[in-house]
């Protein structure tokens with residue numbers, strides 16, 4: 001139900017309310033009324049609506065951040 | 081699109097967790113997290129590192145009450161066109177489901193989005209009711225539709241629910257020790273990380289918002305483990321590529337301008353304060369419960385759960401599907417007894433699908 005799929009906004013119309021998003025090669029109509037987006041943005045689509053933007057930079061950096069998290073926490077001891 | 085399945089990193093996280101020598105019980109409240117856990121076999125890996133992850137009430141279809149399903153069925157039998165998401169279609173109310181009502185010849189439709197239902201209403205003179213379910217992820221979608229003045233023959237039967245009040249209810253019920261919460265990524269995309277602060281402050285419970293890839297979950301568990309080691313209880317955000325501290329302000333505004341919270345019972349739970357969403361008075365014309373008040377008032381308020389079904393306890397994280405004697409024998413996805421076997425987000429359905437020996441572990 002709360003499943004959300006990343007897609008790229010490829011078209012915006014109806015005063016920004018509707019548009020088309022590309023799901024890895026397949027383009028579908030989506031409702032954009034819950035977000036402020038521009039063509040080229042990545043969004044999370046849930047039940048036909050874009051519910052939030054996907055921050056591309058943040059996404060690309062996740063793996064690096066995770067590595068860093070592991071390094072940073074490597075000295076943490078056990079509970080006692 | 082991005083590399084979130086780095087096995088080497090996953091292995092390192094597990095090794096690091098083992099080194100911490102913890103004994104933790106975590107809970108997630110999201111059917112998609114449950115799917116990732118079982119699909120990728122993360123449960124046994126984490127269990128070997130002293131961490132048990134249990135599923136809570138994270139399946140919106142499963143927590144919808146028999147009464148709400150009976151309401152939708154009655155409206156269909158009255159001759160309204162009733163539309164809902166596919167997952168809801170076969171969930172039994174007291175005995176029958178909307179699928180049975182359709183088989184009787186009444187008009188029940190499955191839709192992918194509420195916008196399909198509005199399009200349907202535009203094409204017919206008949207009354208069309210959208211049985212609208214889902215957590216904060218979904219609730220802004222009917223709200224947006226209603227703000228854009230759908231046709232007069234359209235209304236919604238709201239069964240929307242809010243996640244943070246249910247998390248607090250679980251803690252207050254005290255049936256299960258919970259050492260930390262893995263918070264749902266897409267509910268959080270709307271409400272934001274800040275919305276959970278009160279739980280950590282009031283109950284000293286660590287929380288981490290997680291995405292849906294296996295590494296997202298492992299990193300979130302790791303972050304919770306570190307908080308536990310340090311004796312901290314705060315809200316952290318692993319899914320920062322989507323979730324902001326304040327959430328999606330526009331979607332929140334839309335949701336809050338159309339809906340108001342009220343006290344509502346959940347399947348498996350007593351009434352949870354402020355956990356339901358109903359349409360505000362000014363949108364009464366689109367509220368199926370107001371429009372068809374007289375007819376719906378004839379329904380009983382008390383419904384029995386299907387005999388032998390343990391969905392209620394599963395939704396509170398107390399038992400596993402395999403603790404139910406009906407699992408996989410009497411109850412299967414082809415012949416489901418309870419909602420947890422029907423919904424793609426239900427623990428019983430997920431376990432059956434992937435054929436693992438236990439949910440989440």
Ligand code: SF4
Nearest residue numbers: 389390404411418428
């Ligand atoms: S296996 Fe079926 S009957 Fe048992 S708890 Fe799950 S849904 Fe209910």
